[in-house]
Each structure stands twice: as structure tokens, then as C-alpha cells.
Amino acid sequence: MTDNTKNRIYIFKGFERFWHWAQAALIMGMAVTGFEIHGTYALIGFKAAVFWHGTLAWTLIILWIFAIFWHLTTGEWRHYIPTTDKLISVAMFYGYGIFKGEPHPYKPTLLRKHNPLQLLAYLGFKLFMAPLIWVSGILYLYINEWTAWNLGWLDWLGLEIIAPVHVAAAFFLIIFLVGHVYMTTMGHTFFAHIKAMITGWEEHS
Amino acid sequence: MPRPVWKIRKPSLLFPVILALCVLSWSGTTVLASSTTVHEKLEGLAGPFTTGPQVTKACLECHTEASKQVHQTKHWTWSFTNPDTGQELGKKNVINNFCISTVSNTETCASCHVGYGMKDDSFDFSSEENVDCLVCHDTTGTYDKKRLMDGKSLNLKKIAQNVGPTSRETCGTCHFKGGGGKAVKHGDLDPGMVSPDGFVDVHMDADGLNFGCSTCHSTDAHMITGSRYQPLASDHSGIDIPGKTDGTLASCTSCHGDRPMKDEKLNDHTDKIACQTCHIPLFARGDYATKTWWDWSTAGQMDDDGKPFVRLDHNGLEVYNSKKGDFDWQRDVVPTYRWFNGKVDYTLPADTIDPDQIVSINTINGSADDPDSKIWPFKVMRGKQPYDTENRTFAIPHTTGEDGYWKTFDWQEALRKGMAAADIPYSGNYGFVETEMSWPLAHMVAPATEALTCEECHSSDGRMAGIEGVYIPGRDSLDWLDMLGFGLLGLTGAGVGIHGLLRFIFRRKTIAASKGE
Numbered sequence: 048m049t050d051n052t053k054n055r056i057y058i059f060k061g062f063e064r065f066w067h068w069a070q071a072a073l074i075m076g077m078a079v080t081g082f083e084i085h086g087t088y089a090l091i092g093f094k095a096a097v098f099w100h101g102t103l104a105w106t107l108i109i110l111w112i113f114a115i116f117w118h119l120t121t122g123e124w125r126h127y128i129p130t131t132d133k134l135i136s137v138a139m140f141y142g143y144g145i146f147k148g149e150p151h152p153y154k155p156t157l158l159r160k161h162n163p164l165q166l167l168a169y170l171g172f173k174l175f176m177a178p179l180i181w182v183s184g185i186l187y188l189y190i191n192e193w194t195a196w197n198l199g200w201l202d203w204l205g206l207e208i209i210a211p212v213h214v215a216a217a218f219f220l221i222i223f224l225v226g227h228v229y230m231t232t233m234g235h236t237f238f239a240h241i242k243a244m245i246t247g248w249e250e251h252s
Numbered sequence: 253m254p255r256p257v258w259k260i261r262k263p264s265l266l267f268p269v270i271l272a273l274c275v276l277s278w279s280g281t282t283v284l285a286s287s288t289t290v291h292e293k294l295e296g297l298a299g300p301f302t303t304g305p306q307v308t309k310a311c312l313e314c315h316t317e318a319s320k321q322v323h324q325t326k327h328w329t330w331s332f333t334n335p336d337t338g339q340e341l342g343k344k345n346v347i348n349n350f351c352i353s354t355v356s357n358t359e360t361c362a363s364c365h366v367g368y369g370m371k372d373d374s375f376d377f378s379s380e381e382n383v384d385c386l387v388c389h390d391t392t393g394t395y396d397k398k399r400l401m402d403g404k405s406l407n408l409k410k411i412a413q414n415v416g417p418t419s420r421e422t423c424g425t426c427h428f429k430g431g432g433g434k435a436v437k438h439g440d441l442d443p444g445m446v447s448p449d450g451f452v453d454v455h456m457d458a459d460g461l462n463f464g465c466s467t468c469h470s471t472d473a474h475m476i477t478g479s480r481y482q483p484l485a486s487d488h489s490g491i492d493i494p495g496k497t498d499g500t501l502a503s504c505t506s507c508h509g510d511r512p513m514k515d516e517k518l519n520d521h522t523d524k525i526a527c528q529t530c531h532i533p534l535f536a537r538g539d540y541a542t543k544t545w546w547d548w549s550t551a552g553q554m555d556d557d558g559k560p561f562v563r564l565d566h567n568g569l570e571v572y573n574s575k576k577g578d579f580d581w582q583r584d585v586v587p588t589y590r591w592f593n594g595k596v597d598y599t600l601p602a603d604t605i606d607p608d609q610i611v612s613i614n615t616i617n618g619s620a621d622d623p624d625s626k627i628w629p630f631k632v633m634r635g636k637q638p639y640d641t642e643n644r645t646f647a648i649p650h651t652t653g654e655d656g657y658w659k660t661f662d663w664q665e666a667l668r669k670g671m672a673a674a675d676i677p678y679s680g681n682y683g684f685v686e687t688e689m690s691w692p693l694a695h696m697v698a699p700a701t702e703a704l705t706c707e708e709c710h711s712s713d714g715r716m717a718g719i720e721g722v723y724i725p726g727r728d729s730l731d732w733l734d735m736l737g738f739g740l741l742g743l744t745g746a747g748v749g750i751h752g753l754l755r756f757i758f759r760r761k762t763i764a765a766s767k768g769e
Contacts, residue, residue, distance in 0.1 A: 086725070218741065
């Protein structure tokens with residue numbers, strides 16, 4: 048949907064926005080509780096942290112099942128096909144042009160809502176970080192079930208390996224989060240991107 | 253806070269009990285004893301009895317096999333060959349770091365032998381009439397073995413006519429006073445357990461479940477299950493079902509199974525952690541302190557009058573005794589945790605020791621990789637005791653009797669006599685070596701509300717600090733990974749900070765550019 052009079056496009060659908068913000072809240076909740084389990088600090092207590100970490104994890108898994116279904120059925124997954132088109136110029140803009148007040152070299156469209164650099168970051172999130180944290184997390188949670196699940200051959204890994212892998216994946220995620228949140232401020236106005244993610248309408252400057 | 257279960261139980265039982273009593277009295281029925289024999293009616297028990305063996309003879313008239321059964325038990329033989337290690341154990345053979353050894357002190361130590369007249373190694377272990385039935389089967393509470401040994405009068409007829417099953421009281425006569433005094437030895441057994449409340453022991457709670465010792469330490473032919481020499485550290489057989497399992501109830505698993513909790517994540521712990529570890533959060537949880545340190549090396553000091561003396565602390569606990577040396581006592585003690593597979597190696601009196609180390613009197617075996625090992629709580633008793641500096645063996649003192657150290661205060665003579673009795677060479681040179689002895693804890697099981705919280709172990713300086721071979725979330729981490737992770741997070745933060753700062757500095761250009769657009 049485009050609204051030429053106001054020079055804006057409806058880029059983020061209702062489900063997509065719900066998915067994004069729910070996922071953001073769940074991931075932040077899991078980071079807070081996860082690093083408490085890791086022993087980084089004491090906030091709500093170990094038992095509560097374990098309870099909430101698990102509860103949020105299952106909620107996020109259900110959300111992801113819906114999100115994957117949505118991406119597949121709506122064809123939205125195509126937004127994540129990687130491209131090198133304008134990749135360099137976008138990188139140049141963030142590294143240099145932005146300080147000179149140059150306009151963003153990429154304009155989102157209904158077929159390509161993410162700029163090529165952003166797209167690569169999200170693809171990395173979906174294909175690398177998410178599987179790493181889910182697989183390690185499920186193995187961590189069900190460490191006692193490995194034998195019953197015919198995963199006894201993984202015993203050599205043990206919690207000694209699985210837990211640090213899960214922690215490493217968590218570091219990737221929170222580092223991604225910091226970069227991601229900062230990048231949202233680099234629209235044509237400080238809050239433009241965040242506004243688009245809330246309303247769904249991307250305004251062009 | 254939920255109200256503890258054992259408190260709710262009292263009023264809830266009251267009504268049905270009163271109702272039952274009313275119904276019974278109204279209908280005129282009488283409550284029968286569970287036993288099929290009222291011993292008072294037996295002519296053989298009419299007496300008169302002047303000695304213990306006379307009573308035993310009378311018991312054997314009906315219970316023809318009883319003494320033969322008792323003869324097979326450690327309670328009688330004071331000897332046990334560990335089939336796994338081949339070590340000759342039992343009270344006759346092992347030493348500890350309390351009173352050290354029974355060898356030359358048998359007459360005194362035998363106040364806790366289930367027989368009459370054990371004075372030295374000439375005791376006739378085949379004598380049936382010398383089995384002491386009453387010390388375990390008295391129900392009157394008036395049986396006193398020491399009075400009997402001292403030739404003082406006891407109403408043996410009344411005691412014999414009222415025999416019954418063992419009780420917390422009869423077992424406790426010895427086991428609650430192990431080490432020569434109340435609560436001294438075990439740390440998880442004290443005289444308060446004759447009638448404990450639910451806080452001290454959730455199962456033995458006199459107003460609650462009211463378990464006796466033999467409820468768990470199930471017996472067959474006088475053989476009592478639940479050995480300290482060869483404990484079952486991991487019971488893999490689950491809830492005991494007659495005919496299917498070994499039928500012994502001396503493990504938590506025997507009744508509770510191996511996944512008894514509502515929280516499945518808690519149940520996941522039971523493959524590696526003994527129930528006791530969380531459910532016996534402290535030892536000496538009752539009204540009595542337990543001895544944790546006994547330093548024999550300071551024994552023998554005399555007061556200004558040249559007489560032996562005793563010094564008490566503000567709680568009235570003996571902290572020095574000229575006969576025995578210095579003591580420490582503790583209550584509500586955090587246990588020591590170790591991997592344990594049930595295999596215990598004893599350092600026996602003839603074994604060579606390394607006096608430069610703290611000598612383990614009993615070495616607890618187990619490891620994280622061993623499927624029979626679990627993390628168990630222990631009371632670790634420490635102290636200093638005599639050893640032969642030349643032969644590098646423990647030195648056994650003769651302490652009791654007129655010629656024992658407690659009368660003579662002469663180490664050299666005491667050790668000569670003790671070692672001669674033990675038939676171990678003694679060089680004549682002695683010193684004192686620091687020792688430790690580990691006592692697995694299995695009693696004074698607390699109610700669930702008192703069990704350990706997660707943080708007690710899942711933290712860097714928690715109770716599992718000394719446990720190796722297992723990754724404990726909250727305790728363990730890879731330092732390099734944390735440094736790298738938080739380092740990169742910090743760098744990312746700094747990066748966006750600098751980027752943002754530059755954007756702020758160059759904002760005029762940005763505004764100008766956008767205006768110019």
C-alpha cells in the first residue's frame with residue numbers, strides 16, 4: 048500500500064510488527080534472566096531466573112513457529128534473499144556520508160524493505176545466531192534427556208561445552224541488539240525507523 | 253511463605269482420632285496390640301531374673317533362632333569384611349579420630365555391644381545366652397546396660413515381660429551417643445531424635461509421620477540394612493516393590509523413587525546429587541552440638557594442684573579435658589560435599605601413613621564420570637591423634653581401666669599397651685598427626701521448606717565450590733569467553749557511542765545538507 052500524497056509506504060504489516068516487538072521483549076527478558084543463570088549478577092534469584100528463562104524460551108519458540116509460517120505463506124521470506132546491490136554504498140553512508148548529511152542511498156520498497164547491509168545482518172541473525180542459541184539451548188535444557196532422545200553419542204559434549212556455546216550465542220545476540228538499536232536512530236530523523244516499526248508506515252524524507 | 257506441612261498435620265489428625273476413640277468405646281470393642289503375643293502372659297518370663305543371660309535364655313525358649321541370627325550381625329561380631337575392598341572392618345578393626353580404637357579398651361567400649369560380658373578378645377562369640385535382647389527390645393525405657401554391668405539392680409522381670417519392637421529410643425541408646433557422648437560422633441544423630449519435631453526430622457516427627465529407625469533400616473533375621481561400611485550411594489532400583497527389588501528401605505529412593513519432585517528440572521538433579529545434599533541442609537540441626545575437632549596432642553595438662561581438669565565453654569560444652577585434649581563443637585554446620593560411589597577405603601592401624609599430610613582415616617571414593625557416584629554431604633571430623641613416628645602407623649592408646657591413659661596420663665605406656673593389644677609393632681617413638689574422617693549424612697532430613705535453595709550451589713562461592721568434574725550453571729564459566737563476550741559488547745557500545753558522537757558533532761552539516769536538499 049502506498050500513499051503518494053504523503054509520500055509514505057505501509058511497509059511493516061500488523062503481524063510483523065507484533066512479532067518484532069514481542070520478540071524484542073522476549074529476547075531482552077531472556078538475556079536478563081540468562082546472564083543471571085550464568086552467574087553474571089543476582090537480580091530475581093536463580094530459581095525465578097530459570098523459570099522465566101524457560102517460559103520466555105517456549106513463548107519465543109511458539110512465536111517463531113508463527114513467524115516462520117507467516118514468512119513462508121506470505122512470501123515475505125524473499126526479503127531476506129541476500130544481495131550485494133548497493134551494499135558498498137550503504138556501508139559508505141554509515142561510515143562517512145551520514146556525517147556530511149548525505150541522504151541514505153537506499154529507499155525501502157514493498158519488495159525490499161531492508162537495505163542490503165541490514166538484510167545481511169538479519170540473515171546472519173536468522174541463519175547463524177538463532178539456530179546456535181536454539182540448538183544449544185534445547186540441548187542445555189534437556190541435558191538429562193540426551194540418552195532417551197538417542198543423543199547419547201553427544202555425551203562427550205556435556206554441559207561443559209554446551210553451556211559456553213549457549214553463552215557465546217547469547218553474546219552474539221546482545222551485541223547484535225546494541226548495534227540494531229543504534230541503527231534504528233539513523234533514519235531521516237532520529238526516531239523515524241522506530242516509528243515505522245510501530246505504525247508500519249515508512250515515511251520518506 | 254506456605255505453612256509447613258507438619259504443622260497442619262496435627263489438628264487434621266486430631267478429629268478423626270477422637271472420633272475413632274468415641275466409636276470404639278461406644279461399640280465396646282477393644283484395641284488389640286499388633287503383636288500376637290502378650291509377653292506378660294508367658295510363664296517363662298515370670299522370673300525371677302538377676303542377670304541378663306537369664307533373660308536371654310528365657311527369650312530363646314520361644315525365639316529359638318534369635319541369637320544365631322544376631323551372631324551374624326555387625327552388632328555382635330564388631331567385624332565386617334568389605335566384599336569390594338577385602339578390608340577387615342568393623343569396630344574391632346577400624347580406628348577413628350574420636351576415642352581411636354576399641355582394641356585394648358573393649359570392656360568400656362562394649363557398653364554398646366549387643367552382648368553380655370565382652371571384656372577382651374577372649375569373649376565367646378558363639379554364646380547364645382550372652383546376646384543382649386533387651387538393649388534393643390526394651391519398651392519400658394528402664395533397661396540400663398551400664399547398671400547391669402555394674403551389678404546394680406534392675407527390674408528385669410518387668411522389662412522382659414514388656415519386650416517389643418525396637419524403637420528410636422532403643423537404637424538411640426548407642427547411636428545417638430556415638431563417640432562417647434550425646435551427638436558427638438555422627439552429626440546427624442542426637443538424643444533429641446527419640447522424639448523429634450518435624451523441623452529436625454520430617455519423617456521421624458513424633459507428631460507427624462513418627463517413623464522409627466527400622467521404618468527405613470528394614471531388617472530381616474536381625475540383619476539391619478543401611479551400612480556405613482558399604483553404603484549404597486546411588487540406589488538405581490527405584491521405589492522398592494516386594495519381589496522386584498532388594499526389599500530394603502534404607503535409601504530415600506526406596507520410597508520416593510528417583511524423580512519425586514513436582515519440578516522436573518529439580519528431578520533432573522537426582523542423577524548426580526544425592527537427596528541428602530539438598531534435604532539435609534545442615535548437620536547438627538537438632539538441640540545438640542556435635543564434635544568437629546579432637547586434638548589428643550594437648551591432653552595431659554594438669555591444673556595448679558597437679559590434677560586433671562575439664563574446661564567448659566559458655567554453652568557448657570567440654571572444650572578441654574586433661575584425659576582427651578581439646579575439642580571443638582558446632583551446631584547447624586554446613587556439610588562438606590564430595591562425589592561418593594559408596595566405596596570407602598579405610599586407613600587401618602597397621603597401614604603406613606604420611607604424617608606430613610592430613611591423613612584420611614576413611615577415603616571417600618567417587619567421581620563425576622562414575623554412574624554410581626553422587627554428590628553427598630559429609631560431616632568431616634578433624635583432629636590430631638598419636639602415631640608411631642618411626643614405623644609411620646597410627647598408634648593406638650590404651651585409654652581405659654586403671655592402667656589406661658585416662659588414669660596414668662603416660663602416653664608411652666598407654667601406646668605400648670594399646671599397640672601390644674592390637675598386635676602391631678611399636679617403635680617407642682610417638683608424635684601426633686592431623687587426621688580427618690568423613691561421615692556421610694543421611695539423617696535429620698529437613699522438611700522441603702528447609703531444603704537448599706538454588707543459589708546455595710549455583711553461585712561462584714557456593715556449597716559446590718569444591719566439587720570437580722561437573723559444569724554448574726551460575727558457578728562455572730569460561731573466563732576467556734566472558735572477557736571476550738563482554739569485551740566485544742563494550743567495543744560495540746563504544747563504537748556506536750563514537751558514531752553517535754560524530755553524528756552529533758557534524759549535525760550542523762547534516763541540517764544544512766537537508767535544508768539545502
